[in-house]
Amino acid sequence: MEFKDSQAIYLQIADYICEQVLLNKWQPEERIPSVRELAVQLEVNPNTVMRTCELLQQQEIISNKRGIGYFIHPDAVKKIRQFKKDSFISNELPSLFRSMYLLDIDVDELKPYYEKFKKSNFR
Structure with missing residues (x-):
């Protein structure tokens, strides 16, 4: 690691x-x-x-x-997910939203990229 x-x-x-x-x-x-x-x-x-x-x-x-x-x-799974979600929403999401706003990226534009990511990494 x-x-x-x-x-x-x-x-x-x-x-x-x-x-x-x-x-x-x-x-x-x-x-x-x-x-x-x-x-x-x-x-x-x-x-x-x-x-x-x-x-x-x-x-x-x-x-x-x-x-x-x-x-x-x-x-554990439930607790980890809740903790990670809270952390993501408060720490990472504001930066992502700022970049999306500055680059004029709509949330709907990201969906195909997210689906592609899931297919290639978690299936």
Whole structure:
């Protein structure tokens, strides 16, 4: 995984874990790789992964079964989507709308591009 300088690594790892859930690679109530396994896989310090797990536990996206490991919370998909939607609407959408306005792009013009993107990336 390549990390960006614009965001803390533990937050990027949280995004990675959430993406695995949203892409159905990790199912609700399924055990995720251990802190050590994720640290090796992502080439980061285990303390960084632990910080990520603490954050995701607070958001009830994962839960810890003592001595067994971390598991995807049953409502994780719903919580991740809501959190990501709120973040997208407040942080990214204003910039997109500004660009659309300045370039005189109508929302309807974007639909074919969105459909093409979905077909090529998620089917």
